[in-house]
Amino acid sequence: MSKAIRATTPRFWRDPALPFVEAREVLDGRRVCYARHAHETFSIGAITQGRSTYLNEKARERVGAGSLVLMNPGDVHACNPIEGEPWSYLMFYVDVAWLTELQHQLGFDRNQPLRAFAAILSQDPGLHAGLTGLYRLLDDPQADTLGKHCALLEFFTALQQRLEPAPAARRADNPRIQLAAEFIRDHCTEPLKLEEICAAAGLSPSYLTRSFRRRYGMTPHAYLVNSRIQYAQARLRRGGAIAEVALAAGFADQAHLQRTFKQLLAATPGQYRRAG
Numbered sequence: 001m002s003k004a005i006r007a008t009t010p011r012f013w014r015d016p017a018l019p020f021v022e023a024r025e026v027l028d029g030r031r032v033c034y035a036r037h038a039h040e041t042f043s044i045g046a047i048t049q050g051r052s053t054y055l056n057e058k059a060r061e062r063v064g065a066g067s068l069v070l071m072n073p074g075d076v077h078a079c080n081p082i083e084g085e086p087w088s089y090l091m092f093y094v095d096v097a098w099l100t101e102l103q104h105q106l107g108f109d110r111n112q113p114l115r116a117f118a119a120i121l122s123q124d125p126g127l128h129a130g131l132t133g134l135y136r137l138l139d140d141p142q143a144d145t146l147g148k149h150c151a152l153l154e155f156f157t158a159l160q161q162r163l164e165p166a167p168a169a170r171r172a173d174n175p176r177i178q179l180a181a182e183f184i185r186d187h188c189t190e191p192l193k194l195e196e197i198c199a200a201a202g203l204s205p206s207y208l209t210r211s212f213r214r215r216y217g218m219t220p221h222a223y224l225v226n227s228r229i230q231y232a233q234a235r236l237r238r239g240g241a242i243a244e245v246a247l248a249a250g251f252a253d254q255a256h257l258q259r260t261f262k263q264l265l266a267a268t269p270g271q272y273r274r275a276g
Helices: 003-008 096-107 125-138 145-162 175-186 193-200 205-216 220-239 242-248 254-265 270-275
Strands: 011-012 021-024 044-057 059-064 068-071 077-081 087-094
Touching: 021 125, 044 125, 044 270, 068 077, 068 125, 087 096, 087 125, 096 145, 125 145, 175 193, 175 205, 175 220, 193 205, 205 220, 220 242, 220 254, 220 270, 242 254, 254 270
Parallel strands: none
Antiparallel strands: 011 021, 021 087, 044 059, 044 068, 044 077, 044 087
């Protein structure tokens, strides 16, 4: 594979010995474009070269080399190139249960779930260097698992200490909107109708669609598609055949999964499946 092709091909890192974290590297992001999407994980990234746009919920920023971007689970976000300018970045996707347990070990209330971060952006040079160094260590086939695990704990402990998560609730929304989202996630592989979602949440179609977009930054349909992609990712990580995963996730066929996967994650299912 030529250097040019390698630069534009996203690389995913996974290790079955460290199942609570996944990472990604993009060396040339000029052609890597994302639709608005969300993850079930906590996500944090480092811009290593150049600049890009950064959307997180209602915030819009231009970020450059040295910046860290943070996305709480469920935050609708996207990072994209600026008028063809070159940029590169690293991303980490961290399991919520693992990060929650780390917060508890650091003294956070054990009766509370993950405490979300108030900051969506940081220019802390120590954290930036720590995250980029962590990726290089994880990607080193000669480094042992114990060292990698300890480095993960060290970095995410420092992250909690330097960017202490917000203690207050971030939103005060109608809890029925969350019921609608949970129903979509639980039934994402099925051909859902709007009436079914409304019935599960006890809301009218007009109120649901209006309030759902305000809460999650996307329509119920877009949320359904995003949930199907997350379902497909989990199956692909376990080595599922792409065509079978496409049908199991609720897509019409492999080509439909391929198009949607690339739109939301700027990578193909095959590229994602080959990680590790």
